[in-house]
Amino acid sequence: MSDAAQPTAAEVRAAAEAVKTALDRHLAAVERRSGEDDPAVYEAFNELAAAAEEYDELLYDRYDEVTPFEIPGTEDMPPYTGPEEPSALSVLIRRDYAVVEPQRLLAQAQRVEAAEEPPASAPAAVAGGTVHGALRLLFGEFEPDEIASRHKEFGLEEGDSTLWVTAADDAAEPGEWLEAPFEQVDPQRVVCRFDVSAVFDEEPDDDDLDDDLVLEPVLDEDEDLDPLDANR
Known part of the structure; x- marks a missing residue:
């Protein structure tokens, strides 16, 4: 890159200040988050990612230096x-x-099933008697966000x-x-x-x-x- 095309020191400094501001906004959004998928947190994350990327590029162009920032999951996005x-x-x-604790999963499904009044035509065997049946019952009973927050109770491990x-x-x-x-x-x-x-x-x-x-x-x-x- 030619000297004429290089960013100025003031532009690099302004980009660094933008990263600091975005960090503050991201932390504030996290502290106020209303749930696991709070859109305000995602928006603040995006703003922080954009500010970090801008600073990284200007820093490299001006000083041939890099940052330790890495935004996961974005490298392959077109x-x-x-x-x-x-x-x-x-x-x-x-x-x-x-499924790391099948017995815990089965026990949770059977508790849910026992709490419900079965119809007269229901079969004698419980639907939660197998891992497949327990998963079907629990995911039908609980919202996905609740399962995510309580996954250990259901014998699950997050991937x-x-x-x-x-x-x-x-x-x-x-x-x-x-x-x-x-x-x-x-x-x-x-x-x-x-x-x-x-x-x-x-x-x-x-x-x-x-x-x-x-x-x-x-x-x-x-x-x-x-x-x-x-x-x-």
Whole structure:
């Protein structure tokens, strides 16, 4: 890059101040969050990601220096090509669980079933007598957010999760996509995404640190988020 095209020191400083402001706003949103999927937290995350990316780019262009910032789940997202003013949106959520305590799962399902008055025609065998039946019963009884917050009670262990917000020109007609709800997801209409994975929490071992002596920017110009994925 030529000297004429380089950002000024004042521009780098302004970008750093923008990151500080975005950090404060993100923390305030987290402190006031109303639930696991509070949209205010996602919005603040997106603003922080954008500010961090801008600062990272200016810092590198001006001083040939990098930051430790990394926004998970955004590297493979294509550029956004959806409507500038969406009139409708879809929220797509995937949460993975491992069944680590089948007996706890079965016990919870049987408690739920025992609390309900079975119809006279109900079969003698309880629906929650198998892992498959217990899962079907519990996920039919509880909202997904409640299961997410109480997963240990149900003998489950959280895996990766992701939330995508996609923009649309018009709201879908009732029943329009129910037969194949996830078949026509366009990554280029993702407004933001939030990913959660244990891989983001892994600390590099000493051998990895030795191999990473050459540092490169970790925020790609293709990142348009939240990206939120995900998580932490």
